[in-house]
Structure formats: structure tokens, C-alpha cells
Amino acid sequence: MPGVSTTYLEFLRAExxxxxxxxxxxxxxxxxxxxxxxxxxxxxxxxxxxYGPRPVRRCAEVYVSLFRGTPLIVQVxxxxxxxxxxRIGGRGIVLDPVSAAILAFGLCSGxxxxxxxxxxxxxxxQGQIRAALALGMTTRQxxxxxxxxxxxxxxxxxxxxEIIYLxxxxxxxxxxxxxxxxxxATTIARNSWRNIEVFCTLGxxxxxxxxxxxxxxxxxxxxxxxPGFERHRS
Numbered sequence: 001m002p003g004v005s006t007t008y009l010e011f012l013r014a015e016x017x018x019x020x021x022x023x024x025x026x027x028x029x030x031x032x033x034x035x036x037x038x039x040x041x042x043x044x045x046x047x048x049x050x051y052g053p054r055p056v057r058r059c060a061e062v063y064v065s066l067f068r069g070t071p072l073i074v075q076v077x078x079x080x081x082x083x084x085x086x087r088i089g090g091r092g093i094v095l096d097p098v099s100a101a102i103l104a105f106g107l108c109s110g111x112x113x114x115x116x117x118x119x120x121x122x123x124x125x126q127g128q129i130r131a132a133l134a135l136g137m138t139t140r141q142x143x144x145x146x147x148x149x150x151x152x153x154x155x156x157x158x159x160x161x162e163i164i165y166l167x168x169x170x171x172x173x174x175x176x177x178x179x180x181x182x183x184x185a186t187t188i189a190r191n192s193w194r195n196i197e198v199f200c201t202l203g204x205x206x207x208x209x210x211x212x213x214x215x216x217x218x219x220x221x222x223x224x225x226x227p228g229f230e231r232h233r234s
Contacts, residue, residue: 016188020188024209030098034102035163037105037107038105038166041106045060045064045110046120060114075104075108076172079100079104097176109162109166116155119155124151152224160214174186
């Protein structure tokens with residue numbers, strides 16, 4: 001089947017790879033800020049759910065329940081299609097597709113990551129805080145210097161897993177006209193009618209992205225690990 005292979009290679013070189021590389025760059029523009037926003041929100045909300053005043057804890061719980069309990073696609077639609085109809089000062093809030101996608105992914109990811117952070121914080125024995133207080137630390141110093149570093153190390157695998165999900169969920173940005181990887185692949189497939197080649201290649205792109213992210217997260221886990229503690233490898 002040399003003719004078919006040559007045709008596919010020509011299609012790959014001339015149209016598919018250039019289009020997917022353009023989509024890959026857009027995907028990274030969406031994924032990187034979303035992951036950073038989700039990590040910041042997750043850490044902040046996770047801490048507030050454990051150590052915040054009761055009203056603040058209740059508000060944090062409502063946020064987590066809302067964003068974990070509704071489909072991500074609905075959230076994406078809300079920020080892009082519904083937000084302009086919310087009037088503030090007589091004007092709606094209009095977000096461009098990339099900004100709406102980043103906001104939706106960041107808020108949703110933050111809700112899930114806060115649960116991992118909360119679990120990490122709850123796993124630290126309260127005796128460590130009492131010992132830090134006995135040494136003259138304030139409660140804030142004890143939490144930030146003693147508890148949080150340990151909690152972050154324990155929560156990192158779960159938070160890293162959420163980033164992996166985010167890479168794959170970023171494909172939902174295509175439904176609000178963001179020409180990321182999936183959006184570009186859909187356009188190419190529609191124009192060329194070569195669905196098998198296009199979507200198999202698209203899957204390979206996501207597989208490479210996830211594999212690379214997994215490797216980087218393992219490096220981060222190794223860098224943050226304490227020799228002899230909390231790190232088990234078979």
C-alpha cells in the first residue's frame with residue numbers, strides 16, 4: 001500500500017501537522033493559565049476550608065459543591081454565553097473565548113484541587129501545631145511553615161492528576177470556538193474527510209502531552225520529597 005502511505009504522509013506534512021501545531025500552541029495558552037489559576041484557588045480554598053472562620057468555611061464549601069456538582073461543559077457555556085446577560089452598571093460582562101475557557105477550567109480545577117489540599121491538611125496531626133506553638137510560633141506561622149509544606153507534598157499526586165485531567169478537558173474549549181487541538185482537528189477532518197487519520201493523530205498529540213506532564217509531575221514529586229518519608233516506589 002505504498003500509494004496510501006505516501007498520500008497520508010503528504011497530508012500529514014502539508015496540512016495536518018501545521019494545523020495541529022497551531023492548535024497545540026492555543027491549547028497550551030489555555031492549559032497553562034488554567035492550571036496555575038486552579039492551583040492558586042485550590043490551595044487558598046483548601047486552607048480556608050480547614051482553618052478559616054465558620055462563615056468563610058461555609059462559603060468555600062458552597063463553591064466546591066457548586067463547581068464539583070455541575071458538568072464542566074455547562075460551566076464553559078455559562079461563562080461564555082450566559083455571562084453577557086448579567087448586567088452590571090447597565091452592561092453585560094463579555095469574555096473572549098480563550099478567557100472564558102481559562103476561567104471555567106481554572107475555577108473547576110480549583111474546586112477539585114481544594115479537596116486534595118484539604119485532605120492533606122487534615123492528615124497532619126494537630127500535635128505538630130501545638131509543638132510549633134510551644135516553640136513560640138504564631139498559629140499562622142505554624143500553619144504556613146510546618147503544616148502546609150507537608151500537606152502540599154501529600155496532596156501533590158492528586159493535584160497532579162487533576163492537571164492531567166485538565167489537559168484532556170481542555171478539548172471542551174472547542175465548543176466555544178477556541179481553535180485548540182480538538183477544534184483544529186475537527187476543522188481539518190471536516191474539510192478533508194480523513195477522519196481516521198486526523199483523530200488518530202490528535203489522540204497521539206494528547207498522549208504525548210499527558211506523558212510529558214506526568215514525567216514533569218514525577219520530577220516535581222521527587223524534588224519535594226523528603227528522603228525516607230511519604231515516598232514509596234515499587
